[in-house]
Amino acid sequence: EAAINRIAAGEVVERPSSAVKELVENAIDAGATRIEVAIACGGKTLIRVTDDGCGIPADELPLALSRHATSKIDGSDLLNIHSFGFRGEALPSLGAVGRLTITSRSGAEAARIAVSGSRIDPVKPAALNAGTVVELRDIFYATPARLKFLRSDRAETQAVGDVVKRLAMAEPFIGFTLRDCTGGGEGRVTFRADPETGDLFGALHGRLSRILGADFAENALRLEAERNGLTLAGYAALPTYSRGSSTHQYLFVNGRPVRDKMLLGALRAAYSDFLSRDRHPAAVLFLDCDPHLVDVNVHPAKAEVRFREPGIARGLIVSGLRHALAEAGH
Ligand code: ADP
Ligand code: MG
Numbered sequence: 001e002a003a004i005n006r007i008a009a010g011e012v013v014e015r016p017s018s019a020v021k022e023l024v025e026n027a028i029d030a031g032a033t034r035i036e037v038a039i040a041c042g043g044k045t046l047i048r049v050t051d052d053g054c055g056i057p058a059d060e061l062p063l064a065l066s067r068h069a070t071s072k073i074d075g076s077d078l079l080n081i082h083s084f085g086f087r088g089e090a091l092p093s094l095g096a097v098g099r100l101t102i103t104s105r106s107g108a109e110a111a112r113i114a115v116s117g118s119r120i121d122p123v124k125p126a127a128l129n130a131g132t133v134v135e136l137r138d139i140f141y142a143t144p145a146r147l148k149f150l151r152s153d154r155a156e157t158q159a160v161g162d163v164v165k166r167l168a169m170a171e172p173f174i175g176f177t178l179r180d181c182t183g184g185g186e187g188r189v190t191f192r193a194d195p196e197t198g199d200l201f202g203a204l205h206g207r208l209s210r211i212l213g214a215d216f217a218e219n220a221l222r223l224e225a226e227r228n229g230l231t232l233a234g235y236a237a238l239p240t241y242s243r244g245s246s247t248h249q250y251l252f253v254n255g256r257p258v259r260d261k262m263l264l265g266a267l268r269a270a271y272s273d274f275l276s277r278d279r280h281p282a283a284v285l286f287l288d289c290d291p292h293l294v295d296v297n298v299h300p301a302k303a304e305v306r307f308r309e310p311g312i313a314r315g316l317i318v319s320g321l322r323h324a325l326a327e328a329g330h
Contacts, residue, residue: 016044017160017162018163019047019098023094023134027049027053030132034052035051037179038180039182043156044153047137047139055105057107062123065091065092097140099115102114103132109125157180164176168207168211170257173203174195175193178191212284216282220284222235223320227319230288232287232320236284239330242280247280248283251267252285259304262307270320287313293308
């Protein structure tokens with residue numbers, strides 16, 4: 001069974017950044033207002049996510065580590081995803097690929113559970129003020145083939161930074177800190193975004209200014225459109241702010257960061273009259289709809305989406321962006 005767990009785990013956890021994504025999503029689901037991510041050696045030796053969320057009661061710690069145990073759905077409605085995680089796969093997978101420790105406080109008591117390989121240590125009392133600390137050390141230590149597949153520390157560090165920034169865009173009211181602890185100790189802060197305040201658009205604008213730079217924020221048009229129960233919100237930059245690559249394109253479906261060819265194609269199409277082929281629009285787009293109209297879980301480790309009616313999503317992006325550009329005089 002341990003081997004099967006490890007194979008299944010590899011599907012969910014491809015590299016340190018996918019572990020970070022799962023852990024940060026759990027912290028968001030737990031209602032955290034501040035989330036800190038610490039890594040060492042690109043996340044290969046250490047990944048630690050600390051949150052101030054609701055915590056896990058001591059007697060539920062073993063359950064959180066068992067496959068398909070989730071507190072987020074009742075099982076009858078797998079498509080009705082209102083929170084990020086919904087498969088109960090992440091923690092058991094992480095426990096199968098590395099040395100995992102969860103310390104959490106719910107109510108007056110804090111407790112810790114540790115797992116490595118197939119061995120789960122009993123729950124022990126611990127000291128913690130609030131929230132949850134999940135620490136994953138030595139990812140893939142038991143599967144050298146997977147370890148070899150990882151890229152350089154530098155590339156993995158970059159991938160972790162990218163994941164944290166995407167999630168920070170999606171959650172402007174939550175504070176995020178990313179720390180690099182390579183070499184030990186407290187490490188150094190490599191990214192920091194304090195919780196934004198105000199209304200959603202104001203908060204998003206502040207967060208985008210923080211992550212993409214004041215330059216983006218100053219050139220960004222506010223987007224708000226709706227069609228057939230699908231809403232589009234976000235900011236798209238003026239054509240004059242186009243980039244030489246597609247690095248400044250961020251898409252979210254129902255709050256989840258996605259990379260989707262169809263949606264990226266729609267973004268490109270909206271700007272086709274204004275940009276030459278070698279220029280790429282910059283935009284941060286949030287699409288929201290009834291969870292039944294979209295499957296964001298085509299593959300756990302990939303960020304694909306499948307719309308029930310892709311034409312509506314595409315049309316909304318193209319018309320929403322063209323409308324905003326026209327209002328800005330294009
Ligand atoms: P899922 O997120 O799909 O439910 P996970 O394996 O990621 O599955 O987590 C299992 C369960 O552990 C969650 O349903 C939740 O109850 C609990 N949990 C995990 N991380 C946290 C956290 N940071 N704070 C509070 N509870 C958590
Ligand atoms: Mg989860």
